[in-house]
Amino acid sequence: MPLALLALAIGAFGIGTTEFVIMGLLPQVAADYAVSIPTAGYLVTGYALGVVVGAPLMTVLGTRVSRKRMLMLLMGLFVVGNALSALAPVFGVMLAGRLVASLAHGSFFGIGSVVAADLVAPQKRAGAIAMMFTGLTVANVVGVPLGTLVGQAIGWRVTFLLIAVLGVVGLLGVAWLVPEQPRAEGVRVRHELAALRNVQVLLAMAMTVLGFGGVFAAITYIAPMMTDVAGFADTSVTWLLVLFGLGMVGGNLVGGRFADRALMPMLYVSLGGLAVVLALFTLTAHNKIASAVTIALIGALGFATVPPLQKRVLDQAAGAPTLASALNIGAFNLGNALSAWLGGIVIAAGFGYTAPNWVGAVLAGSALVLAVVSAVLERNAARGSGADGTGEQERVNV
Helix, strand or coil: CCHHHHHHHHHHHHHHHHHHHHHHHHHHHHHHCHHHHHHHHHHHHHHHHHHHHHHHHHHHHHHHCCHHHHHHHHHHHHHHHHHHHHCCCHHHHHHHHHHHHHHHHHHHHHHHHHHHHHHHCCCHHHHHHHHHHHHHHHCCCCCCHHHHHHHCCHHHHHHHCCCCCCCHHHHHHHHHCCCCCCCCCCCCCCCCCCHHEEHHHCCCCCCCHHHHHHHHHHHHCCHHHHHHHHHCCCHHHHHHHHHHHHHHHHHHHHHHHHHHHHHHHHHHHHHHHHHHHHHHHHHCCCHHHHHHHHHHHHHHHCCCCHHHHHHHHHHHCCCCHHHHHHHHHHHHHHHHHHHHHHHHHHCCCCCCCHHHHHHHHHHHHHHHHHHHHHHHHHHHHHHHHHHHHCCCCCEEEE
């Protein structure tokens, strides 16, 4: 394994910790600022929307510098945002800090995915991407539970200060281990944007929004759901997040392995399974053992979609992958924002803390439908290309 992949995983670990730790601390933050749980959920939605905006913005700015330097700048921005969140005197300032930190997220994973894919042979690209995302998933086994435990025992502000320190470690890891890569010559924003005319790229991004959004519909409100519905103590949320993280690690590695062999079948299995499990969560959430198993399955099935979706975007946007890759990371977080918002709506409407699970099931099921549509269009394009005698599969453009 190239050491540069380890450096990317270190940065991903820090970003993953700040993205997910807020879910375990949502009740504490809401109580401290005297806001409702759905209002505190804007810290999830706001971060996700910041990723959506920051992914293309920071990636376009990054075309002027080397990829390594841009990754270092992004980690610096991440540190500033988390420090601001930790010191925020009012809810609005904390939300602003989350937004600042989120600007680094999409571009880091987008540029990092391209760097990871370029470090290995073509047939190992999904595995390399999965290795980088392992930092994100391991964060949910180590960083998020520890951050939740610290936040509950000492205070959530301490958690975010420690995350800022973790960001410094990530910055040093990138500076030390990632090799210098010159800025790609001849790359223009117009050239990168051209990839977005490819309907397969757009379908893959739509699958990302809906499929991964299904995960966040349930997980955003996991703390109140498990304490108020399943009957767990507040302190139990920590080990429940560990289960979710373990599921993420396993699903991410399996998804990366099989995406290099059978990408679309991997998507069918993971998205279909995710829809079913989320629907069942409305029932299993009332039982401690069943809910714990379900949480692990949601993590596994949800993150089994990450490597194949990211690889599909890279494959379909060949020749202009950087912006498309970053935008797909933004698509993951657009799904997070959409599902967190919809979950808050159904809770505020009085349907209870398990209602977001139905939202997630519908979103994941919709992503599965798009995956089937994408495969059908690809097969039809291949037949049409063969009929014309070109010998190549043409991309379907809009």
